Amino acid sequence: MSRAEFQPGQGRLVLAGTPIGDAQDASPALVRALGEADVIAAEDTRLLHTLLLRLGITTEASVISFFEGNEASRVPGLIADMADGKVVLVATDAGMPSVSDPGYRLVTAAIEAGIPVTAVPGPSAVLTALAISGLPVDRFCFEGFLPRKPGERRRRLATLAAEQRTMVFFEAPHRLADFLADASAAFGADRPGAICRELTKPYEEVIRGPLSELVTWARESARGEITLVIQGAPEIATSWDDALGQVDILMAGGTKLSAAVAEVAQVTGLRRRELYSRALAARTIESEMGTK
Missing domain, CATH: 3.30.950.10 (Tetrapyrrole methylase, C-terminal domain)
Known part of the structure; x- marks a missing residue:
């Protein structure tokens, strides 16, 4: 559903991208959305009020906290608000909600309930x-x-x-x-x-x-x-020695040999069975050298 299709009195979810540093990066669309929302779910209500003050925005919206610790418990109530025709705006401390921030659970719940979801794009770290x-x-x-x-x-x-x-x-x-x-x-x-x-x-x-x-x-x-x-890895084939080094790193972190080999083989495209044989042989040699 496009923004043009929203009907007056229709509940919806608005994900609001907020400035990542300078408040003056806020778009006119963000200022308008903050002023029109019925409910604002803020990751940090203090930071939200500071942003509103810096932007000269007054709002009659109900402002509630919405952070990782209470996100799951807040979702049912916010879904009920939107089902009653309210516009719920989610604002995290900086950037776009749901991207390494609260919001994903609410988005999926809104979609499942047939509630429109839109976004006000903003600065992105x-x-x-x-x-x-x-x-x-x-x-x-x-x-x-x-x-x-x-x-x-x-x-x-x-x-x-x-x-x-x-x-x-x-x-x-x-x-x-x-x-x-x-x-x-x-x-x-x-x-x-x-x-x-x-x-x-x-x-x-x-x-x-x-x-x-x-x-x-x-x-x-x-x-x-x-x-x-x-920067990403150069476009060259991974050598067996490099692959074995990656297996060693995984095993140093507690991964078992078979699981480490499977993971490295999937990433590098090397044959899993041969990588396992080489890793096993390398460990056997290391063990023999350690007993001498």
């Missing part, structure tokens, strides 16, 4: 970082936040070692150095990357270079909101 990174932009993938536990994070990075598209990640500043160290081990120390911090804010900064250099910078200077862009 993903696309902004990608555009200014200086890395290839013709093909890319968004990986969001990787697992916090080191072993799980290393396993995820190992599965991305052969990914040829430019990759975009989110990461907290206090975990950035460890993330980059693991990425350097999985992708290679010379793989180009870009750390984009505080996008559109007064202290915006982009640090470009090989992953090994970015690790050093992150250990000393990481702070603020971070979006990380890493």
